Amino acid sequence: MENPIEAVDLSRAFGEIQAVDSINLSVSHGEVFGFLGPNGAGKSTAVRMLTTLLKPTSGSACVAGFDVVKKAPSVRKRIGVALQDAAIDPLMTGNELLRLQCVLHGLPKRSGEKRCKELLERVGLTLAGDRRVGAYSGGMRRRLDLALSLVHEPEVLFLDEPTTGLDPTSRMALWEEVRSLNQELGTTVFLTTQYLEEADQLAERIAIIDNGKIVREGSPISLKSAVGAPTLRIDVSEDSLEAARIVMTRFGEERPARRNRIAIGLDRGTPGITDVMKALEEDGLEVHHVELDEPSLDDVFADATGRRLEGGQA
Amino acid sequence: MSYKNAADASSVAVVYAGILRGFSRMRRLPSLMIPSILMPVFFVIAFSGSFASIVELDGYETDKAVNWMTAWAVMQGAAFSGMGAGGLAATDLENGFFDRLRVAPIRPMAIIGGLVGYCVCRALIPITAVLIVAFGVLHAEMPGGVLGFVMVYLSGIGMAAVMGLFVLGIVFTFRTLKSLAIGQIFMFSAMFLSVGQAPIQAIDGWLHSVAAINPVTNVIRMCRQGFLGEVTWSMTQPGLIALAGMVVGTSIWARIRYKKVDI
16 A cells, blocks of 8 residues: 655745755655754645645655645545644634534534534543633644644644644643554654654654755664764863864764864763763863763754754754 | 545535634624724715715706615625625635635635625625615615615625625735735725716716726616616616626636635
């Protein structure tokens, strides 16, 4: 059986800006696929093409077995979409929006009513169902958006940055919901995110996108192990920075780090840290702070792009 | 119970849902509706009073200004209600809700139908408000009887549909609420360059030529005929043809411009 999401050389340009540049994707049935990248990397543009909302400039994509351009109505029937800005009319109530969504997906009135009740219960909004969405918190809106995208039991669910702007508790509740959807119903989930932890927690496979191109793809474990050695980071005063860099790069290759910090991939692994500290001390360099991290997705991103995804710089 | 593979959504159900949604929004945000009721009511009061003696001129075919101005105010109210379809679509485009409609497996004409259906139904409110004030307060007369009222409502909802479809085309093109201003310019041009305020005999020069070929002229005549005398087929037929032509033309325009937001 064909994969639910296949894209070949999919591209989209806006004037001279190449928002998505020849990406290839293949997502299997029942998989949670993470599409990770910074703001403006091309994640949402890719999702809009895959969900039939935007026409590709070149290349092709099939979702649920149908071409997104030539067979858009068939694709729309089989996908659920929760877009980046929860596409919700603030003047309507949660119940009204769900009922409208049932009509849009051809559910008969009686089963539609039943479905609305089930979904409100599922996302924990039963008590808020008759309140206007304008009075919902960000987390409630996202949960309602998720419920709306599930009305017709889609084969493929697209979640475009579903937890952006949410507090940690709401974020974790939404993760739990995505996990259970995937496990209970076997729904294929295509998730875009700029949060490393989210991709790490939820996705079985990840593609990292930067400047419209996919720069890495694989399971979080394989991507992290490909980066290799753990990262050793030290903070020193600004005037000792160059001297510390010379010492540290004897023990491994330099990695991107924020200001006044030096990071290296420690060639000898964790035991090598004592040698580094000894060498710095011998050169009279005062270390303010030391961190040793196993490779993270941020390291994978940095390795691929030369930049940090979370607040760092090369 | 599985909800997969439900039948395709019925376009009638989608249009009906669109109309209900529009009315529910209007109920919760009355400021959406109040101007389009007050404005034509103000028109009929102000114009009937200010131009009370104008009917002494040739061509007015009535001795009461209110009989002439009520049809004009009805058409204004209906046209403004039509703009409501564009307003709702523009709001949906700006806040992203339109993407929810576009990503649903429904026909674009069902989305357009819901928006236009809403503005057509909503036009009944200002039309009725104008008639209540015209007959209840300003003592308008309807020698055309029940058929005269039928013509008023028919022309009004027809004009609301035409304006709704036309403005939707503009909103689909520019995708902003601000683009409604362009629709307003066209609406005022179409309405004022007609026999809305004065009979064709009283209009001179190029305005006369434009008013003579402006299809809105025929619709206003159809609307007004019951206030001036009997309802006749010779006055109704050109109005119906003009409305049908404008509805078809603006439907094509709206559907073509929809492609600007759809892929």
